[in-house]
Amino acid sequence: MNRFRPLGGAALATAGVAFFAGQFVVQSAWTTPFSWADNTISDLGTAESPWHALMNTVFVANGVLVAIGALLSPRGRAVRALLLGVAAGSVLVGLVPSDAGSGPGGWSGSRCTRCSCGSFSRASG
Template identity: 65%
Template sequence: MNRYRVLGGLALAVAGVAFFVGQVVVQSAWTTPFSWADNNISDLGMVSCGTWGDPARYVCSPWHPLMNAVFVVNGVLIAIGVVLGLRGRAARGLLLAAAVGCVLVGYAPADVDENLHVLGAVLVFLLGNAGMIAARSVTRGPRWLPVLFGVVGLVATGLHLSKQGLGLGVAGMERLALFPLFVWFVIEGVLIVRDARRRIPSDRADAAGVA
């Protein structure tokens, strides 16, 4: 069982790291300026070039297949991590829904199927942050951390959806809504691995005693 938790913790941590690394790598391929204040994360996965959205911004992401693959793989890794590594029915249900949202975001880029893409994004924004708050009673770290991150994420989600940047830009507010969730995945994943690995030797000792 503890080996499964190690796998779950690793999956969560890798999902969090991949989320950030994928953005940096794909962003580096842009030949036009990319702004964290003005360009949404979803812009990195859009398949066509042109002016998009409100406020209007130019989008052309040469490595969009990589970004969309990262979104989909993220969803799969989060689901594995939640099932194998996390306890708590409410937290697991909400975070599994967020994992489905990640897959939808990558499967349906914003300029291919906007409705499906937005549905996926809303699942990640709302249920991901809510799931983080619900995990406060089962977290391996301090209980206040997922609550703080989740509240910040939900407030920033509301501001982003109402197009209020508050000096960060609308896209900057989007990042404030999502980044805490994926940072928490890394932290929680590492803590799950640490605790599970500590228990593996005791499990072996117990098994030897029974034998």
């Protein structure tokens, strides 16, 4: 048995718990009720969310924990590849919220700058 396997399992379990706990906390801060039918999980990380920086941090932490779990758990190559894909997607969702490229032109011809809250914003020029 791989001696790091329990750490990989713990990382994956922590990722799941942290994701749902963070989501619950950020949802509770919304002034209008968060709707599973009308909103996406990514909405919790947009600028309209009161605690968007926390949700984006949760997305990134979740991705890092899933990657650790994928690398430390001795699963097949296909499972490891899928988990690493999930990890990369989660980190990207946290670093580039769905509203980051909104506005005229979106990302085309624009550059990104980081604001103090940790999410990206569009910069002109």
